[in-house]
Amino acid sequence: xERVLQIENLCTEFKTERxxxxxxxxxxxxxxxxxxxxxxxxSGCGKSVTSQSIxxxxxxxxxxxxxxxxxxxxxxxxxxxxxxxxxxxxxxxxMVFQDALSSxxxxxxxxxxxxxxxxxxxxxxxxxxxxxxxxxxxxxGIPDPGRRFHQYPFxxxxxxxxxVMIAVALACHPQLLIADEPTTALDVxxxxxxxxxxxxxxxxxxxxxxxxxHDLAVVAETCDRLIVMYLGQIVEEGRVEDIFDHPMHxxxxxxxxSIPKLDTAKATRLYQINGTVPLxxxxxxxxxxxxxxxxxxxxxxxxxPELSQVSETQGVRCHYRNGRNGGFVQERLExxxx
Amino acid sequence: MQKFIVxxxxxxIPVLFVVSVVIFTLLKMVPGSPAAxxxxxxxxxxxIAKLEEKMGLNRPLVEQYFIWIxxxxxxxxxxxxxxxxxVASVVFSHVKPTISLALYALIIASxxxxxxxxxxxxxxxxxxxxxxxVLSLAGISLPSFLFGLFLMLIFAVxxxxxxxxxxxxxxxxxxxxxxxxxxxxxxxxxxxxxxxxRMTRSAMLEVLGSDYIRMAKAKGVRNFVITTxxxxxxxxxxxxxxxxxxxxxxxxxxxxxESLFAIPxxxxxxxxxxxxxxxxxxxxxxxxxxxxxxxxxxxVDLLYGVADxxxxxx
Numbered sequence: 246x247e248r249v250l251q252i253e254n255l256c257t258e259f260k261t262e263r264x265x266x267x268x269x270x271x272x273x274x275x276x277x278x279x280x281x282x283x284x285x286x287x288s289g290c291g292k293s294v295t296s297q298s299i300x301x302x303x304x305x306x307x308x309x310x311x312x313x314x315x316x317x318x319x320x321x322x323x324x325x326x327x328x329x330x331x332x333x334x335x336x337x338x339x340m341v342f343q344d345a346l347s348s349x350x351x352x353x354x355x356x357x358x359x360x361x362x363x364x365x366x367x368x369x370x371x372x373x374x375x376x377x378x379x380x381x382x383x384x385x386g387i388p389d390p391g392r393r394f395h396q397y398p399f400x401x402x403x404x405x406x407x408x409v410m411i412a413v414a415l416a417c418h419p420q421l422l423i424a425d426e427p428t429t430a431l432d433v434x435x436x437x438x439x440x441x442x443x444x445x446x447x448x449x450x451x452x453x454x455x456x457x458x459h460d461l462a463v464v465a466e467t468c469d470r471l472i473v474m475y476l477g478q479i480v481e482e483g484r485v486e487d488i489f490d491h492p493m494h495x496x497x498x499x500x501x502x503s504i505p506k507l508d509t510a511k512a513t514r515l516y517q518i519n520g521t522v523p524l525x526x527x528x529x530x531x532x533x534x535x536x537x538x539x540x541x542x543x544x545x546x547x548x549x550p551e552l553s554q555v556s557e558t559q560g561v562r563c564h565y566r567n568g569r570n571g572g573f574v575q576e577r578l579e580x581x582x583x
Numbered sequence: 584m585q586k587f588i589v590x591x592x593x594x595x596i597p598v599l600f601v602v603s604v605v606i607f608t609l610l611k612m613v614p615g616s617p618a619a620x621x622x623x624x625x626x627x628x629x630x631i632a633k634l635e636e637k638m639g640l641n642r643p644l645v646e647q648y649f650i651w652i653x654x655x656x657x658x659x660x661x662x663x664x665x666x667x668x669x670v671a672s673v674v675f676s677h678v679k680p681t682i683s684l685a686l687y688a689l690i691i692a693s694x695x696x697x698x699x700x701x702x703x704x705x706x707x708x709x710x711x712x713x714x715x716x717v718l719s720l721a722g723i724s725l726p727s728f729l730f731g732l733f734l735m736l737i738f739a740v741x742x743x744x745x746x747x748x749x750x751x752x753x754x755x756x757x758x759x760x761x762x763x764x765x766x767x768x769x770x771x772x773x774x775x776x777x778x779x780x781r782m783t784r785s786a787m788l789e790v791l792g793s794d795y796i797r798m799a800k801a802k803g804v805r806n807f808v809i810t811t812x813x814x815x816x817x818x819x820x821x822x823x824x825x826x827x828x829x830x831x832x833x834x835x836x837x838x839x840x841e842s843l844f845a846i847p848x849x850x851x852x853x854x855x856x857x858x859x860x861x862x863x864x865x866x867x868x869x870x871x872x873x874x875x876x877x878x879x880x881x882x883v884d885l886l887y888g889v890a891d892x893x894x895x896x897x
Contacts, residue, residue, distance in 0.1 A: 300800075302797055306706070307708055335801060336803055342798060344794060348797070349795055350799065350813055352816050362802045
């Protein structure tokens with residue numbers, strides 16, 4: 246399958262009062278045509294920063310520095326001028342965000358906001374754009390789109406707003422949709438509907454989707470491939486079924502063990518990964534996960550492991566991957582998880 | 584929207600009622616009778632009592648209040664004790680220059696402040712931002728009469744662009760009218776622009792950091808359009824509030840600038856009337872300023888509704 250997006254050694258650094266902080270550190274991956282790629286990790290792992298770096302959404306004048314390469318087909322996005330970048334955003338690569346209420350402009354109607362995207366990127370008259378916008382509302386499953394067109398975001402329900410945001414993002418038929426936790430702010434039932442919609446759009450429009458989430462269950466149901474990020478780096482990547490069957494990185498295992506299961510007895514405590522994600526100015530020297538890893542050794546604390554392929558489709562960043570260096574005992578983790 | 588307007592208009596009535604009661608009470612609490620002031624030092628107690636009866640000052644307070652209100656509805660605000668002219672015509676002749684000056688100054692202030700505030704917010708932390716901040720600090724700290732004097736010295740005395748002082752009625756031509764008001768309007772407007780600039784900057788900064796600005800950028804909207812359309816529209820409520828406040832301030836408190844440039848406006852009349860203890864004029868001016876205040880606030884509220892659909896809905 247052809248690559249839509251290829252990221253190589255991407256680093257995103259922010260200028261702060263405490264110096265440059267690297268939120269994304271040497272991330273490389275690709276998104277293939279029509280696939281659904283999941284990116285998971287705790288808050289503060291650089292998932293959102295990675296996705297917003299692709300569209301270069303941060304203020305470049307004083308705030309951020311990107312290095313590495315982001316290629317959309319054969320075009321290097323980091324080398325484009327701001328003007329050229331504008332014609333990529335929303336037209337070729339689109340993005341939907343977590344909270345639709347705050348992400349839709351409160352003072353413009355839903356219709357205006359969809360039309361704006363169309364009028365920027367496509368040569369349409371206002372009437373044509375309006376027609377197209379109503380079509381989009383219909384496509385994302387909004388009943389009575391003609392009436393909704395004239396309503397403001399605050400007049401719609403949460404699920405409806407999320408659909409509107411998807412309509413805005415898809416208005417110009419992008420080849421890649423980046424969905425940054427699109428269901429986090431929604432009710433569980435609405436979450437399922439929105440995920441169904443995204444999967445449906447992926448299938449129907451043949452559009453690649455990069456799904457950023459911390460919900461592994463959603464990834465298991467919808468994605469083809471999975472990337473696990475920790476503290477600005479990829480720690481494991483591969484096909485969803487491979488990783489779910491044989492997670493190789495202790496962090497991935499920890500995430501999976503943290504999912505509550507129906508057959509667990511009520512009295513057992515839910516598994517948790519000890520500690521929290523360190524701040525960006527306190528990045529450990531060796532393996533970044535070492536301070537929280539139940540199997541960490543001196544080797545882990547001193548030397549940073551590389552991301553290495555363990556099979557044709559799976560890569561892991563761990564000294565003890567696949568039983569190497571003696572390996573760690575998976576049973577022990579499962580035992581500890583109860 | 585119509586319901587919203589009607590509701591706002593109706594809510595003006597109780598406010599004005601309260602204001603009128605307060606003004607009436609305050610003036611009744613001032614020691615000494617207007618009749619005594621009117622008659623001067625040589626008047627006998629008998630004369631004063633006679634005049635008080637003629638003026639209705641010996642009636643019960645409530646009755647006096649309603650007579651006062653009733654007269655006002657007929658356009659009768661009393662007679663100025665200083666010149667013997669009806670208060671209404673005295674005040675009216677002084678309102679026109681003040682309104683002209685305030686409008687002019689407001690336009691100058693907005694034209695300077697809003698774009699500069701936007702520019703500073705857009706370029707936060709850069710030289711442009713610091714420049715604007717210094718300029719606005721200068722505007723806030725420089726006393727308006729001093730700034731006015733500088734303007735007068737440079738543009739009137741040295742360069743002869745504008746008259747040094749004095750006021751030309753609009754009936755004698757628009758251009759001379761504008762010319763006579765330019766220096767005072769710049770002086771008055773610059774002061775207000777300083778504050779407006781800072782408010783615009785902070786309002787814009789808050790909006791520029793919000794999710795829908797990021798969304799607009801992700802949609803491919805140009806930076807310039809993001810600032811002027813998406814961000815400005817959302818900062819409008821703050822900016823409208825600021826302009827409203829400035830307008831009230833200019834209408835009520837331009838006495839210093841008016842005196843400096845010899846413009847026969849409300850502020851000057853107010854100061855002079857207080858000196859002359861011309862109670863009826865003071866009463867009328869205070870009421871008028873209160874009315875301006877209420878009307879401008881109402882207008883501001885209506886404009887909120889135009890700027891933000893969420894206000895309209897509530």
